[in-house]
Amino acid sequence: MTKYIFPSVYDYSDFMLSELEKDSSIKILEIKPMSIFMKFLWLIKTKSRLGKNKLFSHFFFNIFYSNVNFDNSICIVFDSFIFFNDPCFYTWITKKYRNVERVSIIYNVIGQNKDRITFVKKHFDQVYCFDPIDAEKYGFFHFWGIYSKQQYNKVFNLFDVSFVGLDKGRLDTIQEISAYLKNNDVVFKNIVISDRIDYTQDSGLVVSSYRVSYRESLEILLHSNSILEVVPDIQTGLSLRTIEAIIYGKKLVTNNKYLLQSPFFNKENMIIFDNINDIDIGFIKSHKQIDYAYKNDFSPTELIKRIESKARKNI
DSSP states (O other), X not given: OEEEEEOOSSTHHHHHTGGGGGOTTEEEOOOOOOOHHHHHHHHHHXXXXXXXXXXXXXXXXXXXXXXXXXXXXXXXXXXXXXXXXXXXXXXXXXXXXXXXXXXXXXXXXXXXXXXXXXXXXXXXXXXXXXXXXXXXXXXXXXXXXXXXXXXXOOOOOOEEEEEEEEOTTOHHHHHHHHXXXXXXXXXXXXXXXXXXOOSOGGGSXXXXXXXXXXXXXXXXXXXXXXXXXXXXXXXXXXXXXXXXXXXXXXXXXXXXXXXXXSTTOOTTTEEEOSSGGGOOHHHHHOOOOOOOOOOSTTOHHHHHHHHHHHSOTTO
């Protein structure tokens, strides 16, 4: 049975799913290079009102996926896939092909977004959610995370702690933390991707309107003694930075108190803070061998096996 994956539009998806490339039964449908005609259709589909039209959408998908037969397959769609929120995509694939199991991977906080909850329940046969409270509340399957460990040469730590990520409303907090770290002579590399200009430049925080590639982000992480994580209050799932800390053997400084309820919390290697003064500078600066005894818990291969085992029997 072929499993088709419609991945995240973000480049970290390549790292997240890389171990699946060895499995011939799995096809990762990246956005392919397009002809001039397809680029024209793509612009209509993604940028105009006509792109939401059902007839045009079905015409577009017939051409865009003309070389793919989805009969008797499992289609696994990440919630940051470009057409995840397009109902026309799901009506097209189920009307055109026989026995398609539709699976969604939700890697963002749902919260009280009732429209999204209704949408995924309507269009998917299986829904997997990274946030345990959201999963229990809405009757979804829970997964802790997805990541394929990357091989790299041993590197020296250049930073005591680092953070690289989008603003998502946390710029002010990370700015305050950066000033606190600077005042305590901590060597850090904190980068927030944001268009905001109202921040204190002398805090040592780098604010950029340009995205940092995941490869660059990983390089900074690998050269860091510790990883800083700041999550919104409503998030209960593991962040990418928590997963990275566990996989690459880094200390974690986080405000995610729900980490205490996960099987991955390690009081020797992780600290959870409520306010900035809770951040232990000695913990960040100390150098010791970190080992979480990682047992491939975040392997995408294992999640695919779980999805396949729950698929309808006629697939």
